[in-house]
Amino acid sequence: xxxxxxxTISEKILLAHTNRKDVHPGEFIExxxxxxxxxxxTAPLAIEEFKKSGxxxxxxxxxxxxxxxxFAPAKDLRxxxxxxxxxxxxxxxxxxxxxxxxxxxxxxxxxxxxxLVLPGDLVIGADSHTCTYGALGAYSTGxxxxxxxxxxxxxxxxxxxxGSIKFIYNGKLKKxxxxxxxxxxxxxxxxxxxxxxxxxxxxxxxIRKLAMDDRFSMSNMxxxxxxxxxxxxxxxxxxxxxxxxSKGTHRKPKFYQSDQDAKYDxxxxxxxxxxxxxxxxxxxxxxxxxxxxxxxxxxxxxxxxSCTNGRISDLRISAKIxxxxxxxxxxxxxxxxxxxxxxxxxxxxxxxxxxxxxxGIFSTPTCGPCLGGHMGILTEGEVALATxxxxxxxxMGSPKSFVYLSNPAxxxxxxxxxxxxxxxxx
Numbered sequence: 166x167x168x169x170x171x172x173t174i175s176e177k178i179l180l181a182h183t184n185r186k187d188v189h190p191g192e193f194i195e196x197x198x199x200x201x202x203x204x205x206x207t208a209p210l211a212i213e214e215f216k217k218s219g220x221x222x223x224x225x226x227x228x229x230x231x232x233x234x235x236f237a238p239a240k241d242l243r244x245x246x247x248x249x250x251x252x253x254x255x256x257x258x259x260x261x262x263x264x265x266x267x268x269x270x271x272x273x274x275x276x277x278x279x280x281l282v283l284p285g286d287l288v289i290g291a292d293s294h295t296c297t298y299g300a301l302g303a304y305s306t307g308x309x310x311x312x313x314x315x316x317x318x319x320x321x322x323x324x325x326x327x328g329s330i331k332f333i334y335n336g337k338l339k340k341x342x343x344x345x346x347x348x349x350x351x352x353x354x355x356x357x358x359x360x361x362x363x364x365x366x367x368x369x370x371x372i373r374k375l376a377m378d379d380r381f382s383m384s385n386m387x388x389x390x391x392x393x394x395x396x397x398x399x400x401x402x403x404x405x406x407x408x409x410x411s412k413g414t415h416r417k418p419k420f421y422q423s424d425q426d427a428k429y430d431x432x433x434x435x436x437x438x439x440x441x442x443x444x445x446x447x448x449x450x451x452x453x454x455x456x457x458x459x460x461x462x463x464x465x466x467x468x469x470x471s472c473t474n475g476r477i478s479d480l481r482i483s484a485k486i487x488x489x490x491x492x493x494x495x496x497x498x499x500x501x502x503x504x505x506x507x508x509x510x511x512x513x514x515x516x517x518x519x520x521x522x523x524x525g526i527f528s529t530p531t532c533g534p535c536l537g538g539h540m541g542i543l544t545e546g547e548v549a550l551a552t553x554x555x556x557x558x559x560x561m562g563s564p565k566s567f568v569y570l571s572n573p574a575x576x577x578x579x580x581x582x583x584x585x586x587x588x589x590x591x
Contacts, residue, residue, distance in 0.1 A: 170424060171426045172423070173423045174398055174423045176427075179287065182196040182198070183197070189326060190430075193324070195322070197320055198289050198320055199283075200305075202230045202276065202290030202291065203291045203310070205232075205236055206292075208254075209251070211310040212250055223318075226260050228320065231262070233247075251263065262281060270530045273297040278504055280413070284302035284303060284403060285419025285421055286305070286419075288306075294385050296395050297381055297384050298384070306324075328363050328429075330429060331366045331368060331433070332368065334367070335437070336439075339438070339440065341441075341574045341575070341587075342572075343375075344383045345379070345572040346440060346443045347383055348389075354435075357391060357450060359390050360390040361391035363430060366398075367383055368397070377403070378478040379478075384397065389554060398423065399422075403420075442571065445569065446556075456571065462569065464579060466541065467499070468534055468551035470500055474573050477507050480516050482573045483500070483576065491524055491581070498520070498526065499525065501530060504530055508529065535553040542561065543561045543563055543568070547563070551569070551576070552572065
């Protein structure tokens with residue numbers, strides 16, 4: 166299949182989804198997609214454009230995924246109407262993968278959990294954090310609603326083949342340091358445009374030992390460095406994860422690896438043995454500092470959850486720190502498990518009780534406050550620490566509010582003290 170050697174993992178996946186014999190960075194290609202994803206904000210416009218096309222039915226009712234998660238459960242009449250558009254379209258087209266409230270989750274946690282994205286897939290989603298699935302060794306990227314409409318018609322999309330940047334992480338992670346810290350550190354080093362329209366490839370001894378949840382956190386935030394995708398080559402950890410999630414699916418994963426002499430635009434290599442938990446300060450994910458240097462920052466709200474850090478391991482870490490403790494007086498602690506399955510696991514394991522007894526709010530899955538949607542909007546002058554992925558001006562409410570980003574351990578410790586706190590300082 167691959168006539169020109171060598172290729173990166175991104176180039177191999179893109180080429181495999183075309184009829185071409187070769188691809189080169191910078192070229193525009195038309196490729197067949199395995200999954201086309203939309204949510205309650207982006208899909209209604211795609212559905213409208215699809216209907217304007219005059220095409221009677223979608224190209225494949227099994228390859229389209231619709232997830233109402235941003236303003237769901239519906240926060241007002243407008244958001245209810247948006248969700249209704251998805252529900253009606255799914256019924257009309259007999260879509261297999263429409264997830265109503267009650268069986269839904271935050272899309273980028275839900276799809277891998279359900280086995281809807283597999284290694285080797287080419288995935289498009291009308292949401293910028295679609296790059297999350299790169300953790301599985303899939304090429305997944307965000308697109309616009311009109312591109313999604315086109316994919317509804319014939320299952321194809323145009324792509325510009327990106328150059329790749331390789332990131333090699335050596336050493337051993339310290340306690341309380343995980344994937345979120347690695348990606349915040351990386352963005353802090355290269356900037357929010359340091360991988361502009363590139364594919365980030367995360368590798369090295371540290372990555373090979375990293376759990377899947379941490380890998381998802383890293384790939385999720387590739388877009389915050391301007392990247393089109395953030396990939397990790399599949400290994401035994403990937404295969405064990407997929408073995409569980411892909412049960413019942415008729416599709417088979419395809420495990421691609423970059424060739425040894427593949428060409429990269431840049432290669433970064435770091436020893437992260439001394440890395441401590443990182444915090445991104447307002448108003449950019451690249452404005453990073455060690456958590457231990459920010460002990461004077463007082464907080465009004467702490468958010469634990471989102472498609473970045475709302476998985477079960479994140480909740481376990483948070484609960485371990487919060488158990489037997491109380492939230493700082495006057496501080497709001499909001500916990501959002503990323504899917505209903507994770508919600509149920511948290512209840513069964515007693516994590517939900519720990520959060521509630523500590524004085525936190527344990528919510529149904531939703532994107533909620535991450536995008537300034539609902540269930541945790543900041544007013545003027547308020548300061549939040551969140552395990553989410555963006556801290557732009559006005560991201561979580563008032564343009565005169567302030568958002569810091571961290572891993573779940575720092576967030577939980579900070580909820581107890583009322584100021585940004587390294588867990589070891591408790």
